Amino acid sequence: MPAPLLSVSWTDEVTGRRGYLVVDRLVRGVASGGLRMREGCTLEEVTGLARGMTMKEALHYDPEARYVPLGGAKGGIDCAPGDPESYGVLVRYLRAMGPYVERFWTMGEDLGLTQETVDRAVAEAGLTSCVQAVYPLLDDREAARRRLADAFALRVGGISLGELAGGCGVAESALTALDRAGQPHRGTRVSLQGLGTMGGATARFLAGAGLTVVAVADAKGTIANDAGLDVEALLAARDAHGTVDRGALRPADRELPGGAWLSAKAEVLVPAAVSYCVDTANEQRIRARWVVEAANMPVLPEAEARLAARGVTVLPDVVANSATNAWWWWTLFGDIPADADRALAHVRRSMRALTGEVLDRAAHCGTTPRAAAHALVADRLPHIAARYGTYR
Template sequence: MHAPLLSLTWTDHVTGRQGHLVVDRLVRGVSSGGLRMRAGCTLEEVTGLARGMTMKEALHYDADSDSGAPPARYVPLGGAKGGIDCDPRDPEAYGVLVRYLRAMRPYIENIWTTGEDLGLSQDIIDRAAAEAGLVSTVQAVHPLLTDEAEARKRLADAFAVEVGGIGLDELVGGCGVAESVLTALDRAGTDHVGTRVSVQGLGTMGGATARFLSRAGLKVVAVADIKGTIANPDGLDVEALLAARDAYGTVDRTALRSGDRELPGDAWLAADAEVLVPAAVSYAIDSANQSRITARWIVEAANMPVLPEAERLLAARGITVLPDVVVNSATNAWWWWTLFGDIGADAEESFAHTRRSMRALTGRMLARAEADGTTPRTAAHAIVAERLPVIAERFGWYR
């Protein structure tokens, strides 16, 4: 892979905490990638995430859209990522966020579009961005829009939509993860109903994934949050757990039913389930703890949760990893489908478009892996390797 276009580390003059920005690539002069905040966030981590965003953008580009089907209004951007080394629960965290955004203002105004990621909600980022003097965290893309005012209203309207008490912007990512799971089950001839799932993390991505999978008939038997793992072999009441969680995805234990058990934090790994969904931190599955996993599929709802050596060991045991660059890519794509006008500010239209796109993308990846005799991740990377030169030829690296 190429070296990133831009890589920088910022030090907060008030607290001494550090933040990072990596722009992996520009397409049409713009890059896309969220901003995360967690204690221990490193430049290496952000670099890997930025490269992943380049791949996600490329995977959602239909190179043949201009020959046959009506062309999509959204065409890909480059990949980027921001990260701040700070616990988001720290009393100083919000001030650090505002100062980071103020320092990154020239990049956000011109080349980097960003939004919520691990540890930060869009509401908090928007509030901090306004305090930092920004018009929007996606203002760098505004010059590419046909009608900026209409596009911004459409996105704002979409963010105002709620379904079952959860914002549409939170749900689309989980809808995409769930569709990846269902596509894999269908290709394997496995019934949806009764297939057991264990989820690490009940925040934005994990919570929405649990909702869509349970509504598809799968049985969520374990979920993990910062306090530990909640398990029930007969299936958890997902909606009750979602209603009892705080802004960080931590579940109020008074909401548990008599059959629900509280287990150690890492018990989700060894849950008796066919599908394992790491939906929280990066590097959650390593070469040591992978031996505890008995699931048939690991579905990366989080970014980079499975380390490379662990994935090699899992593959040798016949366990398939569905990679993050495909599985969790719907959130980013939904922003752009909405902003550019490929879909409106409507939940059912958003879910239908997400399901259709993610089923096609996951199916293409799995078919490529089967044809080439490789892993799904290798297949996804091969698809990216074919598409990036086409994107560079059509849109340039920088312009």
């Protein structure tokens, strides 16, 4: 793989905390990718995430759409989100990265940060918007900003459309794989790590499709019920970080250790919380037939190879969780309106088509879905570069 276009390391002058920005590629002079905040975040991690964003953008390339995929980038801060000094670190990081945000890095929430926190910190850092770099590419900047703001203000069943778009995409990716394998939705069991932004919405859509959510892990441990958890009750009882109030559990719900979600008796496993959580030390505990990466980089390559050898299909993050990013741009560029039904219908169609294309290529070439996705990206990037140039 070629080196990224730009790699920046930063040290907070107040706390000594480290932060990073990696721009993997520019398209039309702009790159897209969120900002994560977690204890232990590294430059290597951010570099991998930035490469993943290049892939997610390229996989959604449609020459007929208003939204033209951007380049890939990612930001990261080595600080626990719950640290009392975390917000100050975030604001100072954004001030330091201000020239990049203004010119070519569009970003939003990621692991450890909510969009509300990002927007507040962006304003305090003196920036116009976390996506202001893309404004020169818009035909009608004010109409586009209103459309995105209106879309973010929409809530369905107490969850914002921004959260729902990502979870809908993960769910549709999983459902496409089930349908192609002839696996009925009713009776298929799901175990998730994480009930936050991505995991919570994914759980809602999978349960709505008839699947049975039998285990959910959060910061306090795993909640399990072989007969099925009440997903909506758990969503209503979670805090801003996705931790469920145990007072909302039913008598038949069990509390298990945090790692129990991994070995739950379920056909579908959804890591939706942290990176690198499935490795060679624990992959043998997985009993699922499908692993759907709602989080970024949750399955290490060596573990994925072992899972594939056991007949376990891993739907990669660059496909499964790509709707969150794409929804932003579909909305901002005007491919979809600020309307929940139409937006989610667009997500479903797009994710069904993309996942199907990846699975078809994997089957035809005898490779994993990840390898097939990488091959599709390799096909599409030259077309994007030929049309728009590599850096301009």
